[in-house]
Amino acid sequence: MVRCLIVDDEEPARELIKLHLSGLEDFGVVASLGNALDAFVFLQKNPVDLVFLDIQMPKVSGLELARSLQSSPKIILTTAYREYAADAFEMEIFDYLVKPITQERFMKAMAKFMHYWNGKAEIKETNIDNxxxxxxxxxxxxxxxxxxxxxxxxxxxxxxxxxxxxxxxxxxxxxxxxxxxxxxxxxxxxxxxxxxxxxxxxxxxxxxxxxxxxxxxxxxxxxxxxxxxxxxxxxxx
Structure with a gap:
């Protein structure tokens, strides 16, 4: 199961991500939070594989949160602003979804993530010779x-x-x-x-x-x- 965290200050945006994920058997939402500070605290105490992260949020932005994580899960940015794409590339953000997020674009991101996830599992299985x-x-x-x-x-x-x-x-x-x-x-x-x-x-x-x-x-x-x-x-x- 891929453990997902949704971080967005707008509840409808969080609910849309939940809706998109609801049809995928291998994904589960472990928390849905409205600000980056709560997300930072949550990530210190809970294992997460994938974060859906808004950029423009009060007090602490999504990019600031991403930069603050020493060992971060994969991050998919969800934003209404295209101008942060260069920053996302520099930080090696996994994917960049522009709102409103369509089901087709969302599924493309999930297919990309599953390719990564399955490859990660294969490496763990084959790297057995100590x-x-x-x-x-x-x-x-x-x-x-x-x-x-x-x-x-x-x-x-x-x-x-x-x-x-x-x-x-x-x-x-x-x-x-x-x-x-x-x-x-x-x-x-x-x-x-x-x-x-x-x-x-x-x-x-x-x-x-x-x-x-x-x-x-x-x-x-x-x-x-x-x-x-x-x-x-x-x-x-």
Whole structure:
């Protein structure tokens, strides 16, 4: 069951999302809330897989809520304003629905989410070798098995990623945000909107970049605090 949270300051909008979801067997609404502050508190205490989030709300906007979450569920923005699409792309928001939301557009978003959800389940099932953990990546028409220990870094390319390994690179059909949530956090860290790196492949770093063997990668401003905390924890450990 996909646990859904609806956040919108307009009750009719929340009810419409509920109506759209009512015909889907695999989706359940765990809460329907009227503001971002209540949603933030709810998310600290309850597991949620998918959030339908309005942007324009009193006090705290939907985008502010999304940015505040350290480890967030997938977010589908529901808004009457098209001008936030660029911000949503930067934040790797899962989908962007413009009000009034039609049943056809809603179902397209759900089909996209189920593709992601089913792929996530497959990875969990196949990554069972504790000595040599791996993942399958869709490369062209094939599913390619890649050992996690062989990955140096992963580069985001819009709707694709480029997985750089010790031997070669693969372009796979996946998004970087999904990889950030799926890869083990004790082995991989995101250092930039376009890069996730393997911690054991770091040879040096400074406040602006991280060196992986002979490859320098930029250290993004928004990712520095988390990166340095992880490095500090690793050093103490």
């Amino acid at each position: 000595d040599n953990p791996y993942m399958f990546f869709k490369v062209g028409r094939e599913q390619v098995k890649i050992l996690l220990k062989d990955i140096i870094y992963i580069e985001g390319l819009a709707d694709y990623i480029k997985v750089h390994t010790m031997d070669k690179s693969y372009i796979a059909s996946e998004k970087l945000g999904y990889m950030e949530q799926t890869l083990p956090s004790n082995s991989f860290v995101r250092i930039h909107k376009s890069f996730i790196i393997a911690l054991d492949k770091i040879t040096s770093f400074n406040t602006d970049q991280v060196m992986l063997n002979d490859k320098p990668l930029p250290l993004g401003r928004l990712f520095k605090v988390v990166f340095f905390k992880i490095i500090q924890a690793k050093t103490k450990g």
